[in-house]
Amino acid sequence: MAENFDSSRPIYAQIVERMKAKVLSGEYPPGGALASVRDLAQAAGVNPNTMQRALAQLETEGLVRTERTAGRFITEDTALIDALRAATAETMVADFLEKMKEIGYTPAQLTALIEAHTEGKA
Amino acid sequence: MAENFDSSRPIYAQIVERMKAKVLSGEYPPGGALASVRDLAQAAGVNPNTMQRALAQLETEGLVRTERTAGRFITEDTALIDALRAATAETMVADFLEKMKEIGYTPAQLTALIEAHTEGKA
Amino acid sequence: MAENFDSSRPIYAQIVERMKAKVLSGEYPPGGALASVRDLAQAAGVNPNTMQRALAQLETEGLVRTERTAGRFITEDTALIDALRAATAETMVADFLEKMKEIGYTPAQLTALIEAHTEGKA
């Protein structure tokens, strides 16, 4: 059940990114319990230390709370989650527009491209 | 005159990215001459070896051509440039939409966000 | 009625610390009776085993005495209490001054800081 990781970036960082997305999207509901480090590590096909590192980072960001012997839980602070989702989206949009502009795309061309994609999946 | 680099990613890769963007946007016109490795390195504030590596990669991708005695030139193959720009844009758009979807944004919300950004700068 | 505990330190140790402070300050008077382990645990919002461990340590230090049938009592040895309070204060002051010195505060600066605090609350 090992997940796919891009070897050009640290595995722990990719795990952080994916788990963060799950929290922001609600797939991991606020207050919900996480599986144990060992289980999560096995599910992802990585060493428990690697998974622990990812979880530690999520904790420093406030998305995850650790209870010494009971396990880890998603934060119940929905305001934090919402704020982070908005900030993340904002950054992504700004970066995306910036990069597209750098390779010579105008906003009009962009809109066309995006519509082509979203309609294709609709 | 040293540029800003993100220390979490290889410098040479960041240079490749920036130069590639300049070619794709036309800021570096097809067939145009590039400055010497030494000058480019000094301008970017990096080790010449690092700049050399970046240029080598651009050459591998066909965007830059080396002429033994005359120096380096941007490719004149505008078809290649256009194809690469389209492919790059395609990948960026797909990745962007995928990531936004992962954190729970619907296409409609996305459109609104993007419009807010492009209008704000227009 | 669960108290607040710092999850980075053992809960039982934090309970010991707080109860010890109450004995040293006289909030728990010498010879006074303690509530049952179960009640204390419930009041603190911890597992009875955890409270038991805290009380055992207090007993080891001589601050608490257990009478088989009647329950637990604060020691009546006021000399012990006074000595412990003095020793604790001594250690705290020494540690505090040492730490402040390590981050570059002179005794004079210290005095000013402390006065600012005590006056502010006075």
Next chain:
Amino acid sequence: MAENFDSSRPIYAQIVERMKAKVLSGEYPPGGALASVRDLAQAAGVNPNTMQRALAQLETEGLVRTERTAGRFITEDTALIDALRAATAETMVADFLEKMKEIGYTPAQLTALIEAHTEGKA
């Protein structure tokens, strides 16, 4: 040359604390270079991974900057250092006064104790 560590607290946390104190006191001057991870680890008598963890934390706090292949450097942001020193001192003083109050010391008694100490060393 192994340093002394308190086995009741994580070694990496104690290293963080000591290095932070050295930065705040100026023993590690702003902009100064740090020894390599391996050397620092050897000097402290710990595993390089442990030292790296401590340095990583100092970096997240902004006190240390890492340059990919050149090594680590103390931040040159003296404003940050000063602010952190003031904040640290503030916290220490508040905690200290709070704890002393909890074990029954009045501000007056405190002042006497501190003066006894500082005079003793003067």
Next chain:
DNA sequence: GTGGTCTAGACCACC
């Protein structure tokens, strides 16, 4: 059972 820490050692990219 849980999370946390530490060691040892290997491998890698970068410059």
Next chain:
DNA sequence: GTGGTCTAGACCACA
């Protein structure tokens, strides 16, 4: 040479 990452495995305290 530098820092960074990952694995493997052990040990511990806590509840």
